[in-house]
Amino acid sequence: MREDKKTPSVRKLRVRKSHIKTRLVLFLLLTAALMLTVIFAQQICPYDPNAQDTSISLQPPSLEHLAGTDRFGRDMFSRILVGLQTSVLSTLCLVVIITVAGTAAGILCGYYGGILDSVVMRISDVCLAFPGLVFALAIASLLGGGLHNAVFALAVISWPKYARIARSQTLSVKNTDYISAARLAGGNSIQIIIRHVLPNSIGPILVTSMLDIGTMLMELAGLSFLGLGAQPPTAELGNMMSGGRSMLQTYPWVIIGPGIAIFAAVVIFNLLGDTFRDYLDPRNSRRN
Amino acid sequence: MEPILTADNLTKIFDEKGKEKFTAVDHISFQLYPGETLGIVGESGSGKSTLAKMISRLTDITEGNLFLCGKEITRVKGKALRRAYEDIQMVFQSPAASFDPRRTLGDGIGESLRNHGVSKVNVQKEAVRLLKECGLSPEFADRYPHEVSGGQCQRAAIARALAIRPKILICDEATSALDVTVQQQIMELLGRMREEREIACIFICHNLGLVQSFCDRLLVMYEGKIVEEGTPDEVIKNPRSDYTKELIEAVL
Numbered sequence A: 001m002r003e004d005k006k007t008p009s010v011r012k013l014r015v016r017k018s019h020i021k022t023r024l025v026l027f028l029l030l031t032a033a034l035m036l037t038v039i040f041a042q043q044i045c046p047y048d049p050n051a052q053d054t055s056i057s058l059q060p061p062s063l064e065h066l067a068g069t070d071r072f073g074r075d076m077f078s079r080i081l082v083g084l085q086t087s088v089l090s091t092l093c094l095v096v097i098i099t100v101a102g103t104a105a106g107i108l109c110g111y112y113g114g115i116l117d118s119v120v121m122r123i124s125d126v127c128l129a130f131p132g133l134v135f136a137l138a139i140a141s142l143l144g145g146g147l148h149n150a151v152f153a154l155a156v157i158s159w160p161k162y163a164r165i166a167r168s169q170t171l172s173v174k175n176t177d178y179i180s181a182a183r184l185a186g187g188n189s190i191q192i193i194i195r196h197v198l199p200n201s202i203g204p205i206l207v208t209s210m211l212d213i214g215t216m217l218m219e220l221a222g223l224s225f226l227g228l229g230a231q232p233p234t235a236e237l238g239n240m241m242s243g244g245r246s247m248l249q250t251y252p253w254v255i256i257g258p259g260i261a262i263f264a265a266v267v268i269f270n271l272l273g274d275t276f277r278d279y280l281d282p283r284n285s286r287r288n
Numbered sequence B: 001m002e003p004i005l006t007a008d009n010l011t012k013i014f015d016e017k018g019k020e021k022f023t024a025v026d027h028i029s030f031q032l033y034p035g036e037t038l039g040i041v042g043e044s045g046s047g048k049s050t051l052a053k054m055i056s057r058l059t060d061i062t063e064g065n066l067f068l069c070g071k072e073i074t075r076v077k078g079k080a081l082r083r084a085y086e087d088i089q090m091v092f093q094s095p096a097a098s099f100d101p102r103r104t105l106g107d108g109i110g111e112s113l114r115n116h117g118v119s120k121v122n123v124q125k126e127a128v129r130l131l132k133e134c135g136l137s138p139e140f141a142d143r144y145p146h147e148v149s150g151g152q153c154q155r156a157a158i159a160r161a162l163a164i165r166p167k168i169l170i171c172d173e174a175t176s177a178l179d180v181t182v183q184q185q186i187m188e189l190l191g192r193m194r195e196e197r198e199i200a201c202i203f204i205c206h207n208l209g210l211v212q213s214f215c216d217r218l219l220v221m222y223e224g225k226i227v228e229e230g231t232p233d234e235v236i237k238n239p240r241s242d243y244t245k246e247l248i249e250a251v252l
């Protein structure tokens, strides 16, 4: 519906909204490019990322080896691409796990309340009781490292945030008249949750998970850096940086390359998350 | 005649942690007979909505019993409660808030039928038919709640409540959020539906003038209790409590 009288503030809102849309499209394109790189990393990397050739070890970046070679003579550019794939895919996996698990737990707690709510919320309190990364470190080292265990450890410390958001969203949705109407329509709890509670609570949860991709990427790379994530020879950005850390002054490219890759991926995901949040922010849109 | 709905000493006590106990509905008993319209009036905060929610089992009943067609439904759950909802439906005060903002009106109207296994195509047809019956064109089935006016939305809400062919319709201030002319139209629609479908109606309102011509019987509530009961004429001509006198003066 169009309004004839446009107050200045409305016009400003429109401008801001279209501005956000442009940004969203731009960052979506950037993310799409990143994702294509990630998905086809094996196909586009110029060399076998694991092929060793000690005769060309630790060469500086050149046209032949765009990011130089590491101490085993492996092509850094290929390893960065494949490492990016490992990092980004396991991060996305992690974010999906915590989003789904946290949301399910939060919605069920909020909707049913009672003992279930108390028990699950106390468990989440325990998960939040220790400083996050320290706790994750403890879990990962207890489980003995490895990418799967690192993902699990980070999942344990991160799901409560989602459970909390989902729970509070559910609590506010639960008391609306349209949920009462859905009850009167004879729906059972599962139907009501799937049809009405979930769609009306998911917005802020999705925004949080978008914003979390960058953070999780860093934390996962951090665990790998400390030797608790992906194990060599698997190329992963964190363990690549860790492997090259003694050579920062002499052969800086072995650590700067993966560093730039992490930085770029984190920035892209954060920009997308921020814009997505602005886009969904009701203050920037007019519902008529 | 058997009453269709019997409320026996219904009581609601809000007992929240850290707060004082509060009795919102205090031992209310009444009977509703098939086809009749029972008006409930009372000022804001007198417990009308709480009572409506107890009758429709949207909130728990602290004390007392509720019978639907002779069967007790005070504490039924699950399937039995869903069966009770085939007979009891409700129209809410704020029409837009009573529809899921992410679903079309047609979806909302057809939900009860869909829950009872009616096929999608037939649900759609029925939703359109109901909309027409309530004075809305078929295109409203595809509109979202924020795309229609309050009056139109309330018509859709009435269509939704009637979809399952209930025996009892509870209207909790169904017209309070609307302006006077639209209010009149909605009252007419409710009146017509009540006649055509022989529905018993519980009509909650804080405006004595509005219920006077619409109801067969009247309850006046004050602080959770019934202070007056009778036909509208009786109540208006011979008010027994001071509160009712005030109410009448406010209308005249």
Ligand SMILES: Nc1ncnc2c1ncn2[C@@H]1O[C@H](COP(=O)(O)OP(=O)(O)OP(=O)(O)O)[C@@H](O)[C@H]1O
Binding pocket: B014, B022, B024, B042, B043, B044, B045, B046, B047, B048, B049, B050, B051, B206
């Ligand atoms: N969930 C609740 N917890 C505690 N107190 C409540 C709750 N719901 C309602 N009340 C209280 O119960 C009383 C009755 O509320 P109710 O909504 O039934 O009034 P009402 O007659 O419908 O008023 P109105 O005409 O404004 O709709 C109020 O004093 C209210 O504060």
Ligand SMILES: [Mg+2]
Binding pocket: B048, B049, B050, B172, B173
């Ligand atoms: Mg009320």
